[in-house]
Amino acid sequence: MSNLLEINNATLKFGGVVAVNDLTFSVEEGEVYAIVGPNGAGKSTVFNLISRFYNPYAGSITFDGHNLLDCNADSVADLGIARTFQNIELFDHATVLQNLLVGRHRHRKTNLVQEMLFTPKVRREEKRHREAVEEVIDFLDLQPYRDKMIAGLPYGVRKVVELGRALASGPRLLLLDEPASGLSVEETQDMRWWIDDIRKQMGITVLMVEHDMGLVSGVSDRVLALADGAKLAEGTPQQVQSDPAVIETYLGAGAA
Amino acid sequence: MEVVQLLVSGLANGCVYGLIALGFVLIYKATEQVNFAQGDFMMLGAFVCLGLTNAHYMGLPFWFAAPLAIAIMAVLGYLLDFFVLRHLFGQSQTAVVILTIALGFVIRFVAGVIWSHEPQTLESPLAVGDFNIGGVVLGMADIAVIVVTVLLTYFLYQFFQRTKLGLAMQAASQNQMAAYFMGIPVKRVQGMIWGLSGAVAAVAGILFASKGAIDPNAGLLGIKAFAAAVIGGFGSLPGALMGGLIVGVIEPFASRYFPAGYSQIAPYTLLLFVLVFRPHGLFSQVRIKKV
Amino acid sequence: MRIHFKTSYEHDIRLFPDWWSFFVYATLIVIAVALPWLMDDFFLGEVTNVLIWAIAGLGLMLLTGQTGQASLGHAAFLALGCYSCIIFMEQGWPFLIAFPAAGILTGVVGTIIAIPAIRLHGIYLAIATIALSILADDIIVLMEPITDGVSGKFAPMINIFGIEIERWTTPDRFYWLVLAVTILCTLAYRNLLRSPLGRAMAAVRDSEVSATAMGVHIARTKAASFGISCAITGLAGALMGFYAGAFNNETFSIVISITLLMMIVIGGLGSIHGAFFGAVVVAFLPQFLSMTKDLIGGSSVAIPGLETGVFGMILILFILFEPMGIYGRWMKIRIWFELFPFARKDMFKRQKSYLKTERLR
Numbered sequence: 001m002s003n004l005l006e007i008n009n010a011t012l013k014f015g016g017v018v019a020v021n022d023l024t025f026s027v028e029e030g031e032v033y034a035i036v037g038p039n040g041a042g043k044s045t046v047f048n049l050i051s052r053f054y055n056p057y058a059g060s061i062t063f064d065g066h067n068l069l070d071c072n073a074d075s076v077a078d079l080g081i082a083r084t085f086q087n088i089e090l091f092d093h094a095t096v097l098q099n100l101l102v103g104r105h106r107h108r109k110t111n112l113v114q115e116m117l118f119t120p121k122v123r124r125e126e127k128r129h130r131e132a133v134e135e136v137i138d139f140l141d142l143q144p145y146r147d148k149m150i151a152g153l154p155y156g157v158r159k160v161v162e163l164g165r166a167l168a169s170g171p172r173l174l175l176l177d178e179p180a181s182g183l184s185v186e187e188t189q190d191m192r193w194w195i196d197d198i199r200k201q202m203g204i205t206v207l208m209v210e211h212d213m214g215l216v217s218g219v220s221d222r223v224l225a226l227a228d229g230a231k232l233a234e235g236t237p238q239q240v241q242s243d244p245a246v247i248e249t250y251l252g253a254g255a256a
Numbered sequence: 257m258e259v260v261q262l263l264v265s266g267l268a269n270g271c272v273y274g275l276i277a278l279g280f281v282l283i284y285k286a287t288e289q290v291n292f293a294q295g296d297f298m299m300l301g302a303f304v305c306l307g308l309t310n311a312h313y314m315g316l317p318f319w320f321a322a323p324l325a326i327a328i329m330a331v332l333g334y335l336l337d338f339f340v341l342r343h344l345f346g347q348s349q350t351a352v353v354i355l356t357i358a359l360g361f362v363i364r365f366v367a368g369v370i371w372s373h374e375p376q377t378l379e380s381p382l383a384v385g386d387f388n389i390g391g392v393v394l395g396m397a398d399i400a401v402i403v404v405t406v407l408l409t410y411f412l413y414q415f416f417q418r419t420k421l422g423l424a425m426q427a428a429s430q431n432q433m434a435a436y437f438m439g440i441p442v443k444r445v446q447g448m449i450w451g452l453s454g455a456v457a458a459v460a461g462i463l464f465a466s467k468g469a470i471d472p473n474a475g476l477l478g479i480k481a482f483a484a485a486v487i488g489g490f491g492s493l494p495g496a497l498m499g500g501l502i503v504g505v506i507e508p509f510a511s512r513y514f515p516a517g518y519s520q521i522a523p524y525t526l527l528l529f530v531l532v533f534r535p536h537g538l539f540s541q542v543r544i545k546k547v
Numbered sequence: 548m549r550i551h552f553k554t555s556y557e558h559d560i561r562l563f564p565d566w567w568s569f570f571v572y573a574t575l576i577v578i579a580v581a582l583p584w585l586m587d588d589f590f591l592g593e594v595t596n597v598l599i600w601a602i603a604g605l606g607l608m609l610l611t612g613q614t615g616q617a618s619l620g621h622a623a624f625l626a627l628g629c630y631s632c633i634i635f636m637e638q639g640w641p642f643l644i645a646f647p648a649a650g651i652l653t654g655v656v657g658t659i660i661a662i663p664a665i666r667l668h669g670i671y672l673a674i675a676t677i678a679l680s681i682l683a684d685d686i687i688v689l690m691e692p693i694t695d696g697v698s699g700k701f702a703p704m705i706n707i708f709g710i711e712i713e714r715w716t717t718p719d720r721f722y723w724l725v726l727a728v729t730i731l732c733t734l735a736y737r738n739l740l741r742s743p744l745g746r747a748m749a750a751v752r753d754s755e756v757s758a759t760a761m762g763v764h765i766a767r768t769k770a771a772s773f774g775i776s777c778a779i780t781g782l783a784g785a786l787m788g789f790y791a792g793a794f795n796n797e798t799f800s801i802v803i804s805i806t807l808l809m810m811i812v813i814g815g816l817g818s819i820h821g822a823f824f825g826a827v828v829v830a831f832l833p834q835f836l837s838m839t840k841d842l843i844g845g846s847s848v849a850i851p852g853l854e855t856g857v858f859g860m861i862l863i864l865f866i867l868f869e870p871m872g873i874y875g876r877w878m879k880i881r882i883w884f885e886l887f888p889f890a891r892k893d894m895f896k897r898q899k900s901y902l903k904t905e906r907l908r
Binding site: 290340343344349350351353354355357358359360361362364365366368369373472479482483486490517518520521524525527528531532535 | 617619663666667669670671673674675677678679681682685686688689801805808809812850851852853855856857858859860862863866867870
């Protein structure tokens with residue numbers, strides 16, 4: 001299996017604080033790769049680097065052979081990378097359907113003038129977008145919420161909509177930032193099955209940041225443990241969980 | 257010599273702008289709301305004092321009327337927050353902006369009804385006469401403006417940095433929920449800052465009205481003061497003063513050296529320049545933090 | 548809610564979700580077209596004014612309501628549209644060319660202004676647009692050779708294929724012209740709302756970060772929004788010039804900018820209906836006030852600033868008690884009736900958001 005995403009020697013500093021310290025790892029195509037670590041370890045920062053919200057001080061990031069550092073934040077979606085956000089960043093004053101349709105933005109083939117006139121091409125494209133989004137709605141069982149405004153929805157549903165929006169863009173790599181945070185036990189189970197299906201049925205590679213070790217060990221192929229922005233351990237969930245350095249960071253020395 | 261004269265008279269005007277800008281920044285620093293009616297507050301403060309001390313109205317002695325006017329404006333500011341702005345608690349900034357603009361219209365209308373639209377001068381002992389210091393003419397009112405402004409800025413700066421209330425206000429503006437958790441009575445703090453801002457506006461108004469005539473439309477000065485606050489860096493008290501001085505000084509120079517008509521666009525052109533190239537002003541308060 | 552039994556995606560894409568709303572709007576348009584035969588010239592003129600303000604409101608609504616960029620300077624674009632249309636016509640261009648050209652020119656200028664404005668958010672954008680409006684006022688006076696400065700200009704006669712249209716002598720033709728432009732602009736706006744660009748604008752309004760992550764080009768979307776918004780506003784400005792007959796820099800002062808923004812907030816931010824409701828308030832307020840003054844018996848007393856003062860009061864009341872504007876209140880009433888007796892008390896409770904400083908990013 002080839003490496004879909006490669007991060008080599010990435011370093012990022014904020015003033016005097018080193019957020020990401022000479023980090024190297026890669027994600028193979030078709031796998032579910034989890035990043036774990038205590039708060040402040042730099043996990044979300046890695047995501048923000050991939051999403052190109054930050055520029056690394058040093059190092060390289062390659063996606064499917066393309067140098068990601070050449071891209072702007074708004075071109076990342078075009079390459080086939082989609083993400084969710086830790087603190088849900090949905091469009092509050094729109095319906096679920098409209099949120100999901102924005103996920104299709106990278107597949108837009110019509111221009112401003114055509115849209116203002118609503119030519120037949122725009123109409124056809126709208127149907128096409130709608131069909132694609134309906135598949136995501138089917139997959140995530142969002143039918144009852146289709147026309148509801150985000151502002152009135154419960155937290156658990158919003159997290160699913162956020163996932164749906166990312167899926168709607170038809171990515172090859174899906175970045176999930178704490179997909180289970182704030183979810184109940186049942187909702188986390190659902191999330192686990194969905195992530196599994198995403199990998200198996202859709203063939204999408206998943207890179208996720210997560211704290212819920214149950215979810216991580218249940219669904220990931222490989223795990224990366226980060227602490228203070230640097231790699232602490234890497235391997236299968238079992239290997240990482242029994243790694244002495246990891247145990248020391250989480251539970252303190254003497255617990256190994 | 258002429259340059260110094262222009263500079264000095266510009267400074268005096270600049271201090272008025274600076275005081276109004278100070279009022280903006282006070283509220284912004286404590287609540288991140290922007291009070292577009294600050295200029296009209298100033299006008300109202302001036303008129304309240306005028307209404308108390310001018311022989312035409314109540315004829316009270318100035319040194320009694322002025323503090324009374326300041327107190328009235330402070331109370332008005334607090335009440336405004338209590339009755340109107342608290343309802344907007346938790347809403348977006350834009351709502352407050354639009355509300356305060358509308359408030360400005362209403363205040364202007366009310367002032368016109370109470371005190372008429374005629375330009376009137378405040379009968380204040382500050383308008384005694386001019387001093388001639390080495391060839392530069394300076395009115396007593398101008399000196400008063402400069403002195404009071406500098407003192408007020410210094411005290412307010414110390415207030416925010418040193419006193420418990422000042423720190424509480426800063427906390428409330430940076431993260432309301434956290435401030436609540438720390439036991440800070442956020443809504444009451446907000447009310448107090450509006451009261452303080454009203455008082456500062458009243459001071460600005462009294463000083464401004466001592467220099468010349470005012471009418472209810474004087475509040476439109478607020479827009480220039482706004483430009484001053486932005487140029488100095490929204491959220492910085494010394495910045496507000498600096499911004500005010502810059503705008504105040506540019507005006508007479510532009511008037512003197514540019515053809516007529518170009519001088520009045522000078523402050524706004526400068527504002528647009530600053531917004532495009534250094535949007536957070538000279539004393540920028542925005543810092544990047546690690547996410 | 549009206550239950551819609553949908554059998555195809557076409558249902559959600561088309562303009563009218565059911566035959567009932569199609570019928571309602573069709574009737575509205577029929578009445579609107581027939582208005583010159585139903586009303587006298589004076590009221591027809593008033594309705595024309597409402598429509599012109601509605602077009603201007605639509606322009607600002609696209610930028611502020613849909614894309615979230617508050618502009619307190621749109622009077623500058625009203626002025627640009629007006630002056631450019633009249634000046635083009637003075638060069639001998641026929642109306643049918645000068646009018647769209649004025650719109651396009653204003654749109655292009657709007658897009659250019661958008662470039663620096665893209666980096667400005669919230670309060671800074673508001674201040675910049677205020678400065679823009681004030682500057683426009685002064686620049687019109689400075690460019691006296693072209694704009695006749697403070698003396699102003701007169702709107703020439705409109706001539707479309709030999710038919711003469713003028714506000715005072717042919718009020719019905721002028722009304723139909725304005726009505727046609729209104730319908731076209733509304734259609735264009737609605738088309739945008741149901742297309743990817745409209746959704747992208749809403750995305751920019753609600754969350755720039757995730758919009759970027761979804762592939763929305765923030766700068767391009769804002770520029771498009773500015774462009775279209777200014778173009779529509781420019782057209783409204785030109786119509787304003789024809790309506791007023793004579794205009795100068797004061798016709799398009801900063802007060803007009805602020806009135807426009809207040810108008811769409813009162814009407815209902817983010818909706819097409821909002822522009823129309825707000826326009827009704829702005830256009831009919833002077834009449835309403837003078838009628839009230841007659842009733843109270845103070846019709847001889849001229850109270851300067853009364854209109855803006857009352858307008859300000861109305862806005863304050865709306866922001867405090869009905870921030871969703873007239874349209875919002877109408878929707879709530881309608882839904883209450885539709886759901887009767889199942890309407891819940893807190894159905895429209897707003898999510899409170901606690902302030903988190905934007906000075907630390």
